[in-house]
Amino acid sequence: MVDGVLRALNADPQLHLLLVGPPSVAATVLDALTEADRRRCRERTALKVVAMADAPLRAMRADTTIRSSLVALAAGEAAAVVSAGSSGATVTAAVLELGRLDGVRRPALAASIPAIADPVLLLDVGASVETNVATLSSHALLGADHARRLGLHKPRVGLLSVGREPGKGDRARRAAESALAELPIDFVGLVEGDDVCLGDRADVIVTDGFTGNVLLKGIEGAYALARGVSERSEGAPQGAPGGSVLARGVSERSEGAPQGAPENTAPAHSGLRRVGVPGGAPRAAMLLGVPGIVVVCHGAADADDLAAAIALAAVTVRARR
Amino acid sequence: MVDGVLRALNADPQLHLLLVGPPSVAATVLDALTEADRRRCRERTALKVVAMADAPLRAMRADTTIRSSLVALAAGEAAAVVSAGSSGATVTAAVLELGRLDGVRRPALAASIPAIADPVLLLDVGASVETNVATLSSHALLGADHARRLGLHKPRVGLLSVGREPGKGDRARRAAESALAELPIDFVGLVEGDDVCLGDRADVIVTDGFTGNVLLKGIEGAYALARGVSERSEGAPQGAPGGSVLARGVSERSEGAPQGAPENTAPAHSGLRRVGVPGGAPRAAMLLGVPGIVVVCHGAADADDLAAAIALAAVTVRARR
Numbered sequence: 001m002v003d004g005v006l007r008a009l010n011a012d013p014q015l016h017l018l019l020v021g022p023p024s025v026a027a028t029v030l031d032a033l034t035e036a037d038r039r040r041c042r043e044r045t046a047l048k049v050v051a052m053a054d055a056p057l058r059a060m061r062a063d064t065t066i067r068s069s070l071v072a073l074a075a076g077e078a079a080a081v082v083s084a085g086s087s088g089a090t091v092t093a094a095v096l097e098l099g100r101l102d103g104v105r106r107p108a109l110a111a112s113i114p115a116i117a118d119p120v121l122l123l124d125v126g127a128s129v130e131t132n133v134a135t136l137s138s139h140a141l142l143g144a145d146h147a148r149r150l151g152l153h154k155p156r157v158g159l160l161s162v163g164r165e166p167g168k169g170d171r172a173r174r175a176a177e178s179a180l181a182e183l184p185i186d187f188v189g190l191v192e193g194d195d196v197c198l199g200d201r202a203d204v205i206v207t208d209g210f211t212g213n214v215l216l217k218g219i220e221g222a223y224a225l226a227r228g229v230s231e232r233s234e235g236a237p238q239g240a241p242g243g244s245v246l247a248r249g250v251s252e253r254s255e256g257a258p259q260g261a262p263e264n265t266a267p268a269h270s271g272l273r274r275v276g277v278p279g280g281a282p283r284a285a286m287l288l289g290v291p292g293i294v295v296v297c298h299g300a301a302d303a304d305d306l307a308a309a310i311a312l313a314a315v316t317v318r319a320r321r
Numbered sequence: 322m323v324d325g326v327l328r329a330l331n332a333d334p335q336l337h338l339l340l341v342g343p344p345s346v347a348a349t350v351l352d353a354l355t356e357a358d359r360r361r362c363r364e365r366t367a368l369k370v371v372a373m374a375d376a377p378l379r380a381m382r383a384d385t386t387i388r389s390s391l392v393a394l395a396a397g398e399a400a401a402v403v404s405a406g407s408s409g410a411t412v413t414a415a416v417l418e419l420g421r422l423d424g425v426r427r428p429a430l431a432a433s434i435p436a437i438a439d440p441v442l443l444l445d446v447g448a449s450v451e452t453n454v455a456t457l458s459s460h461a462l463l464g465a466d467h468a469r470r471l472g473l474h475k476p477r478v479g480l481l482s483v484g485r486e487p488g489k490g491d492r493a494r495r496a497a498e499s500a501l502a503e504l505p506i507d508f509v510g511l512v513e514g515d516d517v518c519l520g521d522r523a524d525v526i527v528t529d530g531f532t533g534n535v536l537l538k539g540i541e542g543a544y545a546l547a548r549g550v551s552e553r554s555e556g557a558p559q560g561a562p563g564g565s566v567l568a569r570g571v572s573e574r575s576e577g578a579p580q581g582a583p584e585n586t587a588p589a590h591s592g593l594r595r596v597g598v599p600g601g602a603p604r605a606a607m608l609l610g611v612p613g614i615v616v617v618c619h620g621a622a623d624a625d626d627l628a629a630a631i632a633l634a635a636v637t638v639r640a641r642r
Contacts, residue, residue: 053486116546126483129491162447162534165374170450170531193538197546210491211532213483215539217514222543225437225518 001084002028004306009037011307015314018078020044020069044072050089052299057092066090070097073292080293080313082284084306087296091127091287098290101142107289108139109209109296110146111216115199121147121155122196124209125216125285131208136176137183142288143204144185149319158191158202160211166190172208180206220283284309286316293317322405323349325627330358332628336635339399341365341390365393371410373620378413387411391418394613401614401634403605405627408617412448412608419611422463428610429460430530430617431467432537436520442468442476443517445530446537446606452529457497458504463609464525465506470640479512479523481532487511493529501527541604605630607637614638 006029009015019026019041026043033041046068048061061067066085072078074097083090091107100107108124123143128135140157147155159180161169166177168190180187188202193215195201207215283298283305295313297305327350330336340347340362347364354362367389369382382388387406393399395418404411412428421428429445444464449456461478468476480501482490487498489511501508509523514536516522528536604619604626616634618626 052484114546129483160535162450162531163373173531193535193540194542194545196539197542207535210483210494211535214481214514214528214532215535218517218536218539219514219543221515221518222540223547224515225435226544226547 001025001303001306002032003303004084004301004310005029006032007303007307008310009033009040011311012314015310016040016042017310018042018044018069018072020046020072021065022047044068044077050086052086054086054089060092060096064089064093067093067097070094070292070294073294074098079317080295082295082297082306082309082313084297084299084301084309086299087126087285090294090296094287094290094292094294098292098294101289101291104138104142104289106135106138107287108142109212109285110143110288111212111285113196113199113216113219115197117199118203120196120199120202121204122212122216123204123206123285123288124212126209126213127287127289129208129210129213131172131210133172133175133179136172136206136208137179138289140180140183140185140187140204140206143206146286146288147204151319152203154186155203156188156201157185157204157206158188158195160196160205160207160215161190161192164190164192176206284312286312293320322346322624322627323353324624325405325622325631326350327353328624328628329631330354330361333632333635336631337361337363338631339363339365339390339393341367341393342386343368365389365398371407373407375407375410381413381417385410385414388414388418391415391613391615394615395419400638401616403616403618403627403630403634405618405620405622405630407620408447408606411615411617415608415611415613415615419613419615422610422612425459425463425610427456427459428608429463430533430606431464431609432533432606434517434520434537434540436518438520439524441517441520441523442525443533443537444525444527444606444609445533447530447534448608448610450529450531450534452493452531454493454496454500457493457527457529458500459610461501461504461506461508461525461527464527467607467609468525472640473524475507476524477509477522478506478525478527479509479516481517481526481528481536482511482513485511485513497527605633607633614641 002025005017009017017040019029023043023045030038030041046063046065048064050064050066066083066089069081069083070093073081087109095107106128109127110121110123111125113120113122121143123139136159144155144157157180159173159176161173166189167174177190191202191205196205196215197219283301285296287294287296293313293316295309297309301309323346326338330338338361340350344364344366351359351362367384367386369385371385371387387404387410390402390404391414394402408430416428427449430448431442431444432446434441434443442464444460457480465476465478478501480494480497482494487510488495498511512523512526517526517536518540604622606617608615608617614634614637616630618630
């Protein structure tokens with residue numbers, strides 16, 4: 001957490017941070033900073049943490065870090081919240097403090113997935129786990145709106161299913177397929193799991209939070225295996241030199257993320273492209289459907305992930321101004 | 322299809338094939354064979370094909386290739402069926418001709434996924450798309466039984482969900498979690514999407530056919546992107562030599578599959594390990610819950626995939642003898 005904050009401050013000279021948590025953690029950050037950088041940080045004390053195994057409702061307690069950070073957001077003391085805690089708790093606290101956008105019953109966590117063609121916005125990746133046609137329709141509208149704010153003129157929206165032919169899927173998907181066709185979005189029909197990483201059929205891919213969460217973590221696992229194969233090839237007698245170039249290549253892209261100057265490119269869409277971890281799977285998701293910018297990190301986020309999540313939040317704040 | 326058949330025959334001198342389909346396709350295969358290899362092939366004519374967009378019930382027509390191949394299996398003319406056609410149609414035809422094992426309402430397609438630790442058997446990857454506790458319990462029993470037949474003494478069975486802590490998941494998962502704990506299997510609790518490629522928490526991972534299909538294709542897409550990044554690194558100025566070693570490394574493993582002598586290792590478990598395509602995601606799944614060996618190929622299967630699927634069928638036939 002401390003390293004991630006330091007990286008984020010180094011990468012973005014315009015960034016100001018409100019550190020919400022135990023004073024001892026904030027002190028560790030502040031001690032590591034120059035006098036000038038220290039002036040970019042403020043503190044807000046919160047002592048209790050919502051653990052992964054806790055019920056999300058624990059986040060309703062005002063003394064938790066997550067609730068406290070959302071109180072600060074709602075009060076205008078911060079422009080965005082970045083949480084590396086329990087995503088369920090973060091969603092609960094966000095709805096409690098910020099409310100929901102008109103017409104949204106269930107907010108959605110949207111992750112931007114690096115793809116061979118353009119990056120894909122996948123939602124929901126875990127804000128809620130049950131689904132129905134209304135929820136999938138709401139996700140489609142939220143995803144298309146977010147993609148437009150990120151600079152895509154006419155984002156193509158696909159519905160995740162088990163085949164591309166019309167009618168493929170379970171009952172919820174078959175009903176949602178016709179509902180999404182009626183919405184004011186560019187609905188391209190059903191897409192499949194591989195379209196998330198291929199990226200040539202849809203810019204926004206809509207699914208329920210159960211399937212989206214499993215898929216996102218599955219992609220992450222596949223990259224972990226790909227790196228493993230690559231490392232093994234390097235060690236093996238038949239391996240060509242530079243066997244771990246994939247791991248290095250992806251790692252370079254990812255490490256470049258928080259350090260890149262957002263001014264050089266369309267800021268918001270580059271933000272969408274830049275979030276990634278060594279291995280290529282994103283470890284941060286944007287909460288859509290609440291009136292405020294909330295970024296949720298992967299529970300296993302490391303310093304790079306956290307810095308990338310903070311960069312995503314900052315880029316989004318600037319894009320929405 | 323023709324190339325896949327030729328590769329399978331070359332790789333396995335003990336293999337005999339019954340070619341089910343239009344005589345013109347069979348003739349192309351036979352023309353490419355030596356006199357000796359030709360004696361290992363027989364023909365069974367079927368002219369109609371079930372297209373991907375067709376309703377699976379079309380497979381009930383006796384003149385389709387898939388129905389005809391299952392009639393041959395039921396009649397003992399073949400020891401296993403390998404289909405590269407519509408998986409829904411294959412499942413429908415298999416249930417029609419073979420029936421179901423006692424206590425199984427919904428057969429499951431099980432795919433063996435290469436993982437960092439041991440390979441993982443993931444089911445269902447698309448035999449049915451709706452789910453409930455009974456179906457998930459049946460999948461758990463089928464998966465554990467199949468893993469035991471493949472030589473695993475005490476396969477660890479996990480239930481796919483959105484977190485590892487007890488109680489995480491949707492209603493179906495929360496109910497199934499306690500049901501699976503009562504079964505005569507080594508139930509290790511909830512696992513996540515990345516566990517499929519990590520492979521250190523469970524040998525068998527149980528989910529519904531919708532989630533499993535999306536996850537399997539998502540992993541496939543991630544490998545496609547990993548290869549793409551690797552190839553780009555090779556071309557880029559900063560790329561080290563041998564940038565595509567991942568693609569080559571995985572490809573070598575896969576190409577080795579049908580050519581490897583199954584006798585050298587525990588035949589069945591090696592079969593589980595060997596199925597894979599360039600990129601690492603399996604493109605063949607075993608239908609569990611029917612009294613017969615049925616292997617379903619990915620709709621986009623190429624010659625290597627088909628040869629690997631035929632090898633998987635042959636290995637399974639030998640293991641069950």
